[in-house]
Amino acid sequence: MKGDIFSPSEKGIVRYMFEQRENIQGKTAKQIAKETYTHPSTLIRVAKKLGYNGWVELRNIFLEEIDYLNSHFNHIDANYPFSEQDNVMTIANKMAVLNQMTISDTLSLINNDELQKATDLLNQAEEIKIFSLNNNLDICHDFKSQMVRIGKKVNLCTVDQGYEAASCNSNTCAIVISYTGETSGIIGLLPMLRKKGTPIIALTSIGDNTLTTYADCIFRITTREKLYSKIGSFSSNDSISFLLDLLYGCVFSRNYRNNLEYKIRISKYYDHRKSSNEVMQEGNHDNV
Known part of the structure; x- marks a missing residue:
């Protein structure tokens, strides 16, 4: 979705989805088009470019991924699990949490x-x-x-x-x-x-x-x-x-x-x- 494959109006739809996340649950293409000052066909074009048949399929898959992201690594960034201000025991605890989250995440898949x-x-x-x-x-x-x-x-x-x-x-x-x-x-x-x-x-x-x-x-x-x-x-x-x-x-x-x-x-x-x-x-x- 962050790829450079969209027109300016389509980018507006993608930006809206990232900003609204779970809030798009149940919203129709017509509703979102109204809120983003676009046409419902724009949402369909976004879905097609991402390989989906239409807005409803894209919305459902997107919400599943948001749910996945919300359920895993809420507090620890896998790329930067600790910061330069953290002391050694804070680092130890954060690394332990990351390890536990990783195992749980892997198991769920x-x-x-x-x-x-x-x-x-x-x-x-x-x-x-x-x-x-x-x-x-x-x-x-x-x-x-x-x-x-x-x-x-x-x-x-x-x-x-x-x-x-x-x-x-x-x-x-x-x-x-x-x-x-x-x-x-x-x-x-x-x-x-x-x-x-x-x-x-x-x-x-x-x-x-x-x-x-x-x-x-x-x-x-x-x-x-x-x-x-x-x-x-x-x-x-x-x-x-x-x-x-x-x-x-x-x-x-x-x-x-x-x-x-x-x-x-x-x-x-x-x-x-x-x-x-x-x-x-x-x-x-x-x-x-």
Whole structure:
């Protein structure tokens, strides 16, 4: 809506919508045209330019988005979660709130059928390959470590991603992570993955993008950050981590008892760490 695609009168309609927000609920095109000194056909043109059939459809979608925005990140700006005047404990509290809001936001965007399907694809895959930029791949190391501990083969494709995509097949499952869904180096891999019959699980932002058109399952990264005008990628990183933890947990649950027994048995053999903290000390798991 902030794009440079509107005439001056159409911009007046868009400006009115941003100013009035929830107040446009129930208003007809004729009413708004009167208040903005335009013609009802102007509202229809705005709707058409945004890809909707008419004013009512645009109004309803707009109100849904306003409700979403009002329900998430009311008090914390994901781009600037703290200011230069904040002391260290204020920063700590604001970061905690942002983290909690991010998890809640991400959870609200998850679809049950998509999660069930993704769990099936990961559970059945002989190998899981993750494609993304290096900064996102860094987040994936814990996911790989967790999955390896229950016998799943995971490859973080850090170099020669094109060759990694070309070596995939229908028994491979690809997790593709892109905040914009338009990262050229990642998008270029998608035709090859499709050609190889490799199912794709996408982690990407809200809305349609190139990645979503190729994906078999789509999980939405909380979308509140600009590309670079921000202090850090706190929210998107937390969202990706939560989604990966969730996917691991769902795969684990498919064979809960065996996975737990296997993980503990192998850990007891290789993990010889000691702790003086009673909370961290291991008990007897022989009966698990």
